[in-house]
Amino acid sequence: MDIRVTGLTKRFGSTTALSDVTMNVPEGSLTCFLGPSGCGKTTLLRVIAGLEDADSGAIMLGDADLSHTPARDRNFGVVFQSYSLFPNLSAAQNVAYGLECRKWSKADIRVRVAEMLELVHLEDQRDKLPAQMSGGQQQRVAIARALAPHPSLLLLDEPLSALDAKVREELRHEIRAIQQRLGITTIMVTHDQNEALEMADQIVVLNAGRIEQAGSARALYDRPRTRFVAEFIGAINTFTVQDPQTDPHLGTLRLRTSEPLASSTVGVRPEAIKVLGDAEEADNVFAATIEKATFLGNMTVLHARLEAAPDQPVVFEAHGPADGLEAGRKLRLGIAAGDVKDLA
Amino acid sequence: MSGAAPTAAPRGESRSRLALTSDRGIALLLSAVMAGLMLVFLVLPVGAILLRSLDTPAGAGLGNFALTFADPRFWDLLVNSLSVSLLSSTLAVGLAYLYAYALQRSNVPLKPLLRIVVMMPLFAPSLVQAQGLLLLLGRNGAFNRFLGFDFDIYGFWGVALANTLYTFPYAFLILSAALAVADARVYESATMLGARPGRIFRTVTLPATRYGIAAAVFVTFSLSVTDFGNAIVIGGNFSVLATEIYNKVIGQGQFALGAVIGVVLLAPAVISKLLEKRISSRQQAQMTDKSVPLTTRANRMRDLLLGGYCLAIMIVFLAIPGIVATASFVKLWPYNMAFSFTHYAFDVQNGTEPLWNSVYVALATAGLGVTIATVSAIVVQKFKTPLSGPLSFLAILPSSIPGMVLGLGYVLAFNNPANPLNLMYGSLALIIFLYVYYNHAQAFLITSTSLKQISSSFDEASTMLGGGVLRTFFKVTLPLLWPTLLGVGVFFFMRAMVSLSAVIFLITPETQVAAVSVLQLADRGAVNQAAAFSMCIMAIVIACLLIVRMVLWLAGAKSVTLIR
Ligand SMILES: Nc1ncnc2c1ncn2[C@@H]1O[C@H](COP(=O)(O)OP(=O)(O)O)[C@@H](O)[C@H]1O
Ligand SMILES: [Mg+2]
Numbered sequence: 001m002d003i004r005v006t007g008l009t010k011r012f013g014s015t016t017a018l019s020d021v022t023m024n025v026p027e028g029s030l031t032c033f034l035g036p037s038g039c040g041k042t043t044l045l046r047v048i049a050g051l052e053d054a055d056s057g058a059i060m061l062g063d064a065d066l067s068h069t070p071a072r073d074r075n076f077g078v079v080f081q082s083y084s085l086f087p088n089l090s091a092a093q094n095v096a097y098g099l100e101c102r103k104w105s106k107a108d109i110r111v112r113v114a115e116m117l118e119l120v121h122l123e124d125q126r127d128k129l130p131a132q133m134s135g136g137q138q139q140r141v142a143i144a145r146a147l148a149p150h151p152s153l154l155l156l157d158e159p160l161s162a163l164d165a166k167v168r169e170e171l172r173h174e175i176r177a178i179q180q181r182l183g184i185t186t187i188m189v190t191h192d193q194n195e196a197l198e199m200a201d202q203i204v205v206l207n208a209g210r211i212e213q214a215g216s217a218r219a220l221y222d223r224p225r226t227r228f229v230a231e232f233i234g235a236i237n238t239f240t241v242q243d244p245q246t247d248p249h250l251g252t253l254r255l256r257t258s259e260p261l262a263s264s265t266v267g268v269r270p271e272a273i274k275v276l277g278d279a280e281e282a283d284n285v286f287a288a289t290i291e292k293a294t295f296l297g298n299m300t301v302l303h304a305r306l307e308a309a310p311d312q313p314v315v316f317e318a319h320g321p322a323d324g325l326e327a328g329r330k331l332r333l334g335i336a337a338g339d340v341k342d343l344a
Numbered sequence: 345m346s347g348a349a350p351t352a353a354p355r356g357e358s359r360s361r362l363a364l365t366s367d368r369g370i371a372l373l374l375s376a377v378m379a380g381l382m383l384v385f386l387v388l389p390v391g392a393i394l395l396r397s398l399d400t401p402a403g404a405g406l407g408n409f410a411l412t413f414a415d416p417r418f419w420d421l422l423v424n425s426l427s428v429s430l431l432s433s434t435l436a437v438g439l440a441y442l443y444a445y446a447l448q449r450s451n452v453p454l455k456p457l458l459r460i461v462v463m464m465p466l467f468a469p470s471l472v473q474a475q476g477l478l479l480l481l482g483r484n485g486a487f488n489r490f491l492g493f494d495f496d497i498y499g500f501w502g503v504a505l506a507n508t509l510y511t512f513p514y515a516f517l518i519l520s521a522a523l524a525v526a527d528a529r530v531y532e533s534a535t536m537l538g539a540r541p542g543r544i545f546r547t548v549t550l551p552a553t554r555y556g557i558a559a560a561v562f563v564t565f566s567l568s569v570t571d572f573g574n575a576i577v578i579g580g581n582f583s584v585l586a587t588e589i590y591n592k593v594i595g596q597g598q599f600a601l602g603a604v605i606g607v608v609l610l611a612p613a614v615i616s617k618l619l620e621k622r623i624s625s626r627q628q629a630q631m632t633d634k635s636v637p638l639t640t641r642a643n644r645m646r647d648l649l650l651g652g653y654c655l656a657i658m659i660v661f662l663a664i665p666g667i668v669a670t671a672s673f674v675k676l677w678p679y680n681m682a683f684s685f686t687h688y689a690f691d692v693q694n695g696t697e698p699l700w701n702s703v704y705v706a707l708a709t710a711g712l713g714v715t716i717a718t719v720s721a722i723v724v725q726k727f728k729t730p731l732s733g734p735l736s737f738l739a740i741l742p743s744s745i746p747g748m749v750l751g752l753g754y755v756l757a758f759n760n761p762a763n764p765l766n767l768m769y770g771s772l773a774l775i776i777f778l779y780v781y782y783n784h785a786q787a788f789l790i791t792s793t794s795l796k797q798i799s800s801s802f803d804e805a806s807t808m809l810g811g812g813v814l815r816t817f818f819k820v821t822l823p824l825l826w827p828t829l830l831g832v833g834v835f836f837f838m839r840a841m842v843s844l845s846a847v848i849f850l851i852t853p854e855t856q857v858a859a860v861s862v863l864q865l866a867d868r869g870a871v872n873q874a875a876a877f878s879m880c881i882m883a884i885v886i887a888c889l890l891i892v893r894m895v896l897w898l899a900g901a902k903s904v905t906l907i908r
Contacts, residue, residue, distance in 0.1 A: 051804055070367075071807045078808040084801035088823040097819070098809030149810065 001062030002027050003048065003153060003185065008057030010043055017043040019209045021057070030179050030186045032196040035206035041189040044206070045157050048187065050074050061152065077146030081158040083138045085130040091117065091141045092126040098149040116144040119178060136167040143175065147182070156188040160195065172199060193233050205229050227265055227343040236267040237314050238343065251309025256283045258338040265343045272339035273316035275331055282334025288314070290329045300325050367813050371727035378720050379731050382738045384765065385781045389753025390745065396756050397603035408604045425584040428500060429568035432507035436564045437557060440515035443657055446650035448523040451640055453651070461658045463513050463907050464665055467885040469844045469859040471573030472878045473506040475866060476664030478578055479671050486667060489678045498580030506574035509664060511564035517908065518563060522556025526638040562619060569612050570746030573844045577866050585609055586748060586845065593849060599756060606749040614744045665882065672875035687876035694856055699880055702858035705772055706840035709779040713836035714829050716780055717787035721795050726803065743785030747846030754778050755849045770852050778847060779840040786908065787832045794828040827901035834892050834906045841885050
C-alpha cells in the first residue's frame with residue numbers, strides 16, 4: 001500500500017522541523033529522504049513511524065488514516081542510525097523479539113528467525129551478543145529484526161552512516177537487493193547523495209523542513225527545479241542572467257536556451273561545458289581564460305573566466321590528455337541550449 | 345512476502361485504541377501510586393511539622409517561634425550549631441581535598457586501600473566517631489589513661505572533630521569526582537606558558553574544582569548541623585540545636601517547640617541545597633568530548649609528601665574503628681584489658697533483637713527503596729503524564745530534609761488518631777518507609793542517570809516491534825539496569841543500618857534498631873557493649889558490601905559504584 005503524507009507540520013519549541021510536507025511513497029518502492037544535517041529527515045521518518053506526533057497533517061497507509069494508531073500497532077519495521085539492538089539479547093533473540101510481541105508460536109518463531117538470519121547472511125552468528133559483532137553485522141541483524149514480523153513499511157534512518165566506507169558500499173547493495181526481492185515499501189534517510197542516487201526509486205530532497213523536489217535520481221539530476229537541488233545532487237555552475245524573460249544575456253552575450261527562462265538564475269553541469277576545437281560550433285560559445293588547472297589523473301578540473309562575464313567564474317572538467325591546459329591559456333567553451341537549466 | 349509464516353493479525357481501530365489505553369493506563373496508575381506514596385510519606389510529615397510549629401494554645405500563630413526566639417538559650421544553641429559545623433565543615437573539606445588530590449593527581453601507592461579506609465565512617469552510625477574519639481582522647485581514653493596525657497575532649501572540640509571525621513567521606517567522594525575530570529590540554533598550555541606548579545594549582549586546578557568544593561562545603565555543613573549522635577555522646581555540656589530537639593521532644597514532650605527547631609534546622613539545609621543545585625547546574629560544560637584526560641607525571645618528592653599525608657589520615661581513620669574494636673573485646677575498658685567475648689553476648693536490654701530488627705529493616709528498605717526509586721524514575725522520565733512534573737520535584741525533595749526533622753514529622757503525622765494510617769505507628773513498616781523516603785532523592789538521581797544512559801532507541805526499537813511498556817521494561821530495561829539497582833539497594837541497606845537521627849523518635853521497645861541501641865548503651869556508660877554493637881553494625885555493612893561486590897564481579901558488572 002502507498003504511504004501518503006499530507007500537510008505535515010512539526011515544531012519543536014520555536015524550531016520548525018517540518019513545514020507543510022506533502023508526498024507519496026508508492027508501494028514496493030524505495031524512497032530516500034535526502035538533505036543536509038538538521039533539515040528534518042529524521043523528524044519526518046519518526047512522525048511516519050509514530051514515534052513523534054505531528055502538529056498538523058495526516059499520514060495515510062492505503063486508505064487507512066494512521067493518526068490514531070500508536071507506533072507499536074503500526075506494524076512498521078525501523079532500523080535506527082545508532083545500533084539499537086538490545087545489548088542483552090543474542091542476534092537470534094533480537095530477531096525473535098517482534099515475533100514474541102505478536103505471540104507467534106515457538107516453532108514459527110524458530111523458522112522465521114532462521115529464515116531472516118539467512119537473508120542477511122548471519123546464520124552462523126545467531127547466538128552472539130551485539131557487542132561481539134562488528135558494526136556491519138549489527139546493522140544486518142537490525143534489518144533482519146525489523147523485517148521479521150512482515151512489516152508493511154520499512155523505515156531506515158541513516159543505517160549506514162556509522163560504518164566504514166567499504167562495509168557501507170557492500171550493505172548498500174545488500175539492502176537494495178533485499179528490498180527488491182521482498183518488494184517491501186521502504187523509506188531510507190540519508191545525507192549522502194551517492195547513496196540516494198544509487199539506491200532510490202524516488203528521492204525526496206528536503207531543505208529546512210520543506211520538500212524542495214521529489215522525483216527519480218535522473219529527473220532530479222536532469223531537471224533540478226531549484227538551485228539547492230542542483231547543487232545538492234551533483235556539481236553545477238550557476239550564473240546570473242540579465243533580462244531572463246525578455247532578452248536573456250549572460251554578461252555581454254545573448255544566452256540561448258531550449259525553453260524560455262522564468263528566473264534569473266541558471267545552472268550548467270560541469271560535464272555540459274565542452275572545450276571547442278577551432279572549427280567547432282555550439283548553441284552558446286564563450287571565449288574564456290584558464291585561471292587554474294588541477295590535474296586529477298583521469299581528468300583535469302579547470303577554473304576559467306568568461307570574457308563575456310568576468311565576474312562569474314566557471315568550473316568544468318576535461319577528460320583525456322590534458323596537453324596545454326594550463327593557467328593563462330585562452331579557449332572557446334561551448335554549452336548546448338538544452339544544458340542550460342532554469343533554477344528557482 | 346513468504347506466505348508460510350503467520351502474518352500479523354490485521355489491526356483495526358478498536359484494537360489499537362485498546363492498546364493505547366492500556367499502556368496509558370499503566371502509566372497513569374503507576375504515576376498515581378507514586379504520587380500517593382510521596383504525599384503520605386513525605387508531604388504529610390513535613391506538613392505536620394510546619395503545622396505543629398504554628399500550633400499554639402491560643403490557636404494558629406507564630407507564638408511558638410516568638411517564644412523560642414525570645415529565649416537566649418536558643419541563640420546560644422544556634423551559635424554553637426553554626427560555629428561547630430562551620431569548623432568541622434572547613435576541616436573536612438580542606439583535609440579531604442588534599443587527600444582526594446593525592447589519590448587523583450599523584451602516584452601514591454595502594455590507592456584502593458587509601459580510598460576504602462576513609463569510607464569507614466559510612467559503615468557505622470555517625471556517633472561511632474564520637475565513641476572512638478572518647479576511647480582515644482576522653483577521660484578514660486587511651487591517651488589519658490595509658491600514655492599520661494591530660495586531654496579534655498568533651499564539648500566543642502570533640503563535636504567538631506567527630507563531625508569532621510563523620511563528614512570527611514562525603515566531602516572526599518564529591519571532591520574526588522571533581523578532581524577526576526581534568527583536561528590535559530589546559531595543564532599543558534599552562535606549563536608551556538611557563539607557569540610553575542603552585543601557579544598552575546591556583547590558576548587551573550582550584551578554579552576547575554571550585555564547584556566541587558562548594559558542593560562539599562554545603563553537604564558537610566548540613567550533615568553537621570543536623571547530626572545529633574556525636575553531639576549527644578561527646579558534647580558533654582555543649583548543646584546544639586539537634587540535641588535540643590531531642591531534649592524537647594523525648595525529654596519534655598514539647599512537640600510544638602521541637603517542631604519550631606525542626607523548621608529552623610530545615611532552613612540551612614534547604615538554603616545550602618538550593619545553592620548547591622544552582623552551582624552544580626553551572627558546572628556542566630567543563631569537559632567536552634574533545635578533552636584529553638590528564639595523566640600523572642612522575643614526581644618523587646610530591647608523591648613522598650602526599651604519601652606521608654595519606655598515611656597520617658589513614659592512621660586516624662583506622663584508629664577510630666580500631667579502638668572501638670579493642671574496647672569491644674576487653675573485659676572492662678580501661679580498667680581490665682583482658683581479652684573477652686562477653687560484650688558480644690548482648691545480654692542487656694533486648695539482646696540481639698535490635699540487630700536483627702536492623703537487618704530486617706535494612707533489607708526491606710533496600711527492596712522497597714529500589715522498587716520505589718526505580719518506578720519513580722521511570723514514571724518521571726519515560727511516562728509523560730500530568731503527574732511527571734510534580735513527581736520529579738517531590739522525588740528529590742528529601743535531600744534537603746534532615747533525617748531528624750523528617751522523623752519528627754512522622755511522629756506528628758502518624759501518632760495521630762485522625763490519620764487512618766495511625767495503626768502503622770509503632771511498627772517496623774513505618775520505619776522502613778521513613779528510611780525509603782529519607783534516602784529517596786539520591787537513589788532516584790542514581791537510577792534516573794542510569795536510565796538516561798540506556799539509550800532511548802531501545803525503547804523506540806521495542807515499540808516499533810510491537811512491545812508494550814511492561815515487556816520493554818522486563819525484557820530490555822531491567823536486564824541492563826540491574827547492576828545499578830543492586831548498587832542502589834546497597835546504598836539503602838547501608839543507610840538504613842547506620843542512620844540514627846531519622847528514627848530516634850519512632851523507636852519503641854519492640855521496634856528498637858541497632859543504631860539507637862548504640863546510643864542508649866553509650867548514654868548509659870556501657871562503653872564496651874556499645875562498642876560491640878557498633879562492631880556488629882560495621883561487620884554487617886561490610887559483609888553486605890563484599891557479598892554484593894562478589895555477585896557483581898561474577899556477573900561481570902565491575903564498574904558499579906557501591907559506596908555513595
Ligand atoms: N527532540 C527534539 N527537540 C528539539 N528539537 C529537535 C528535536 N528533534 C529534532 N529537532 C530539531 O529539528 C530539526 C530537524 O532535526 P532532524 O529531523 O533530526 O534533522 P536531520 O535528521 O535531517 O539531521 C533540527 O533543527 C533539530 O535541531
Ligand atoms: Mg537525522
